[in-house]
Amino acid sequence: MCAHSVTALHTGTTAALSPGPSCLEDDFGFALGVISRAHAKALDAAVSDIPGGARGHFVLAAAVRGEACSQRSLGERLGVDRTVMTYLLNDLEQADLVERCTDPGDRRSWRIHATARGRQRWEELCGQAEAAERQVLSVLSEEDRPVFRSLLCALAGALTRQEPE
Amino acid sequence: MCAHSVTALHTGTTAALSPGPSCLEDDFGFALGVISRAHAKALDAAVSDIPGGARGHFVLAAAVRGEACSQRSLGERLGVDRTVMTYLLNDLEQADLVERCTDPGDRRSWRIHATARGRQRWEELCGQAEAAERQVLSVLSEEDRPVFRSLLCALAGALTRQEPE
């Protein structure tokens, strides 16, 4: 359960060359870009019938979980401008995947709920999204995969919790 | 050296809810997006004086290492269209950071070399880029950070090696 292949590998690297990593893929930001693009490509193909592609899929996922309290907060979490959120939600609503419900606490804002069709579509998409994830992670060893995934989500969670301050 | 905090944490999650992760930050793609945006924001601020921002910084990094054999191959590695590479390299060349040198083996293509100023600028930027990386990773525990980084780079390296085929 211990001794992850890369854990052993990483001890004592990046010390030989003077400044920075030894090859482009060892640059943190570049590596992040490679993985993001690979996953975005796979996910976009998997959810291509959803308006807004991967982005629409995330909105749907938030709506299904009841985490879409307002267009603004959801947009900030997704890194999407509030004006873009309007168009995106128009498309998702027109596709009968989500609906805008009045917020009794604040009549300026919308709560985004998933429709019955949206819920069903989302459950179907989950399998495909997981396949896209597996495709990207498949190059890691079987023991490294869950470690990487956990750290990734822990980091994202911490960053999200930190940002609002 | 073992017993990573998250390694322990992850055993036995994501089994409670029927399909998919329990909150948006537990979605692989979403987590990837959160981290990418956070890092891109920090890096773009750190290298804002480089033409093309973070993207220009990666080109410069490749040029310094002698990894920029042609605009096309570099563009593919960076996920940038070849027509966009032309404009980007024009700007970097005009800023006296890189230069296009003829490839003796193929007179159609350019080899991108860093200028003396480009090399110097890159060494200065390395510290700032590392600061941006540290800023993002700071929310992880000190023992988790190198593990995550190593897995990230291993994954990126494997994906890059896999793509050309």
Next chain:
DNA sequence: TATTGTTATACTCTATAACTATA
């Protein structure tokens, strides 16, 4: 007065198509 959301508009960024020169 500040905030949520909408709309129209302007802008940036990216890709398509056509071209030159090499292979």
Next chain:
DNA sequence: TATAGTTATAGAGTATAACAATA
């Protein structure tokens, strides 16, 4: 004939500004 790079142009995507409704 295919490929690397360039250029002009069209298109997609995004943000800015002004507005209405609500807090």
